[in-house]
Each structure stands twice: as C-alpha cells, then as structure tokens.
Amino acid sequence: MKTSAPVSEQALADKLNDLPPLPVLAMEILGSFDDPQMDVDTLAKHITNDQVLAARALRIANSPFYGLSGRVTSIGDAIVILGFRAVRSLMLSAAMVDSVNRIGNGGGDPRIFWRHSVAVALFARGLARYTGENPDAAFTAGLLHDMGRVVLEACFPDQYRAVFRWLEANDRPLREAERAVLGIDHAMAGALLARKWGLPATIVDAIGRHHAPDQGPPMPLTDICHCADILARALELDGRPRPLVPPMSDGAWVRVGPDWASLRGLLQEVEWDHEETCHALIP
Amino acid sequence: MASRLIPIAEAAPDAILGDALTDPAGRVLLPAGTRLHAALLESLQRRGVAFLPVVVTEDMPAGEGPQAEDVARHVDYLFRLAGQGELVDKLRSLVLAHRLKNPRPGMAPRKS
Numbered sequence: 335m336k337t338s339a340p341v342s343e344q345a346l347a348d349k350l351n352d353l354p355p356l357p358v359l360a361m362e363i364l365g366s367f368d369d370p371q372m373d374v375d376t377l378a379k380h381i382t383n384d385q386v387l388a389a390r391a392l393r394i395a396n397s398p399f400y401g402l403s404g405r406v407t408s409i410g411d412a413i414v415i416l417g418f419r420a421v422r423s424l425m426l427s428a429a430m431v432d433s434v435n436r437i438g439n440g441g442g443d444p445r446i447f448w449r450h451s452v453a454v455a456l457f458a459r460g461l462a463r464y465t466g467e468n469p470d471a472a473f474t475a476g477l478l479h480d481m482g483r484v485v486l487e488a489c490f491p492d493q494y495r496a497v498f499r500w501l502e503a504n505d506r507p508l509r510e511a512e513r514a515v516l517g518i519d520h521a522m523a524g525a526l527l528a529r530k531w532g533l534p535a536t537i538v539d540a541i542g543r544h545h546a547p548d549q550g551p552p553m554p555l556t557d558i559c560h561c562a563d564i565l566a567r568a569l570e571l572d573g574r575p576r577p578l579v580p581p582m583s584d585g586a587w588v589r590v591g592p593d594w595a596s597l598r599g600l601l602q603e604v605e606w607d608h609e610e611t612c613h614a615l616i617p
Numbered sequence: 618m619a620s621r622l623i624p625i626a627e628a629a630p631d632a633i634l635g636d637a638l639t640d641p642a643g644r645v646l647l648p649a650g651t652r653l654h655a656a657l658l659e660s661l662q663r664r665g666v667a668f669l670p671v672v673v674t675e676d677m678p679a680g681e682g683p684q685a686e687d688v689a690r691h692v693d694y695l696f697r698l699a700g701q702g703e704l705v706d707k708l709r710s711l712v713l714a715h716r717l718k719n720p721r722p723g724m725a726p727r728k729s
Contacts, residue, residue, distance in 0.1 A: 507698060568695060568712045570721065579699040587704050594711060601715045609665035 340517025341490055347526060349489035354436045356531040359384050360429040363422055364534060367471055374418050381425055382409045390428045390617075391421065397614040423470045427455075427477055427615055433531075434481050435617065438488035442498070447484070448616045449608075450572035451477050456604045456611060457562035464592050465554045472558050475540040477615075478533075479559050482524025482541065483508075489523075490516065507580045509545050521545050547586040557586040569601060571608050622668045622720065629671075630655050636670035667721040688716050 359380055366377055382388055388409050395406040395416060406412045412421045431448070458476030462469040487494045493516055500511045512519040525542025533541075540559040543550060547560040560583055566572070567579045592600070621635070631652060638647040638661075646666075647657075653669070661669070692713045699705050 505698075564699070564708070568708065569715075570695070577695055579696050581698060581700045582705055582708070584702060584704050594707060598711060598715065601711070602719065605665060605715075605719060609663055613663060 341493065343518060343522070343526075346485075346489065346518060346523055350485070350527055350530050353485070353488070353527065353530075354433065356433055356533075357384075357387075357429055359387060360426060360433065361532060363426040363429070364474070366422065367468055367534070374413075377422070378409060378413055378418070381421070387425060387429055387432075390432075391425050394424050394428060394614045395421070397610065419470065423473060424614075426470070426474060430474065430477055431615055431617070434478070434484050437481075438484045445616070446572045446574050447480065449612055450566060450574070451480055452612050452615060453566035453569065453571040453604065453608055454479055454559070454562045456607055457565045457600070458558050460600045460604060461558045461561055461565075461590055461592060464590055465558060467554050467558060471534070471537065472555060472562075475537045475555050475559050476562050478524065478528065478537070479541050479544045479563060480520060480524065481527060482520030482522065485523040485527050486512065486516065486518075486520055505576070505578075507545075507578065509580070519545075545580060547583050552585070552589055554589070557583075557589045560586040561590050561592070565601070565604070569605060571605065622670050625658065625662055625666055625669050628653060628658060628669050630658065632669070632671040634670060635672040638666070638669065667719075685717060688720065689713055692716060 362377060362380060381391070391409065391412065392406055395412045396404055406415060409421065416424075435444070455473045455476035458472040459469045462472035486497075497508070497511045497515045500515050501508065504511065504514075509519045509521065521542050521544060525538050528538040528541045536553060536555045539550075539553045540555040543553070543556045544559040544563055547553070547556045564579055564582050567577065570577045631654070634647055634649050634651045634653070637645045637649045638651075639645055646661075649670075651657075653671075692709060695712070696705065696709045699709075
C-alpha cells in the first residue's frame, strides 16, 4: 500500500538544512570522548557557561537517579562528587535530548519515543562492557538511534502520517512501513542528520544500520545498538500500544557476545534504572 | 497472610503488603505487612515497580494475577516478527523467565 510519493535522499538532505544545528558544547563534549589530551578545566568552564544546560545538569545530578538530592549546587560540585566522565555524559545526554526535541516529536507520543530511546541507551551502555566500547558513546548512540523518526516527521509530516496509517493496516516493523510509504526509513534519515551534525562516524553508522548491522562491515557500536534495540523492545519499557521485537541479526548477537547468565542480570539492571533515568533525562 | 499480585495502578491507597516487596536483585524494599499510602505508591511507580503483592480481601479473590501461560503467550506475541533460530529462541526464553519473575502491566493474554 503506497499512499504518497516517495521521498528522495536529496529531498531529505535539502530539508535537513532547515533543522537546528547541534550546540557547540555538545560537539565539544563528543570530541572529548576519544581525546586523551582533553582539558577537563576548559570543558568544565564551557559547561558552566551554558547556563540553561548547566541548570539542567544540576537538576539531573540532584535527581533520585544519582541519589544526591540537594547536594550538588554547581558543576564543580557535580564533577567532584560524580566524576568528570559522569558529568560529561549527562551533559551530553541532556544536550542531545534538547536538540532532538527542538526538531519535533517523532510523529507520535514523545514520551513513548524517549522512554524507548532511554531504554536502548541503558542497554547499549550495559552491552558495551562485552566489547570494550566506550560506554558513554554507546549510551549516546542508543539515545539517538531513532532520531530519524523525528527528522522524517518534522520534514514530511503529511507523508509520515501515512506511515502510521500503513502500520494500522499492516502488522509490520516501522522501518518497513517507512520504506513502503516514503521510500526511505528513519535509520537513513537519522544517519544523515548525525553526519550533518558532525557526530563521530561510529555513532553515525550505529544510527544508520541499527536495524541492518549485517549490511556492511561489522562495527561494534552498530552491533551494540542493534542488540540494545532488540532488548529494549523485548522488555516493553516504553509502553507502546502494539509492541513487537524487530527482526534480529544473529551475526550482531554473536559479535557482541553477551553470555546469557549475565544478560539476565542486565535485563533486571536496566528495568530497575529505566524509570529514574527517564525522570532525569526527559524534560 | 494470603496475598495476590496486582498491578500497582489497581492497588488501594491503604492496601497492605502480604509479602515483602523486593527489587530485581532480591533486596527487600518493603517488608510484608507494610500499609501503603499515596506518596509511597507514587514513589514505587517512579522506581518502575509494576506489581504489588497485597493482602487478599473478601472482595478480591486470590489467584487472579498473571498466569504463566498468559505471560508465555504475550512473549510469543512480542517475538512474532523477530525471526527464527536458536538465538531468537534463547532470547525469547530469557525474556519469558524475566517476565515470570518480574511481571508488568500489559501482560494480559492476547487472543489470536
């Protein structure tokens, strides 16, 4: 059932030019992940200078998730108490959530969208321990993996409503509906925006191939994002009305290599942390 | 005390826990006999607690919580498009075991 004209990649790329850019601070934080010479003091100063984001970070640091209610009154305190890596990670997460929210809401209930994204982020961070990937980068990739949904809804609202009508008539994964109606899917759209924003190539790839990790050379972060998405959907932490686990890649599972005994612990860990993380991150 | 597992949203504000409420790691959050109240229920919901083992009262017959076969049917429904193979089966089993131990609302049996 094709209900509207397909969208070309060029049309999408043109639309991306109208979307807000990624804040400079978020780029600085992202760039610091793999920089052993990172100047902690400078980055901390930049964080403090972004008053809106700094206030948000303090709210998160004082949330029940960190158990520091009322004890963190400045970014400096937060760095001392939580450690620089934790502060950097929560600042980036807050900046990313704000950046995606400035674009739109994904064509549905924004709460469902973010609850799923947070679940994938938590699973990705947990799975990173099996492959040795940077857990902060994995969390970020998980948090952003579906941002293409927001892009498509914001750029092509009428066509995207047709995607949901297609889904009402067909019990199939969202990606299939997007391809049937639009000719492109949210993974592709998300990767295009991630590249435009200058995100690291590994995160761009994870966003672009999280449903198809075998279409191209194996990439650890992409495999992690795929498995994290599967696990998040299996636990139904987002509350979507017609839940489903999307098609699984055996290859990605084998490459990530989680042992089943510890995976059971990860399910419990994520289910336990999910509510508080959502409370902290979702505005 | 006879208790029944009910969705937290259905728990009366003054209900009493018939069994200890534990977190996924088995740590006791609230002992059996705790009387609930609105703020406590809200706090538990924020922590992701989905079901509570409350004392059975006369108008609340025991044994109506989610049954294993209902949970299994729901997990099968969840995995309907996941594909086939050993890994999918293992993951489905893992999720089923998790859900039997940690039930959530929305696990009502689905009629196909």
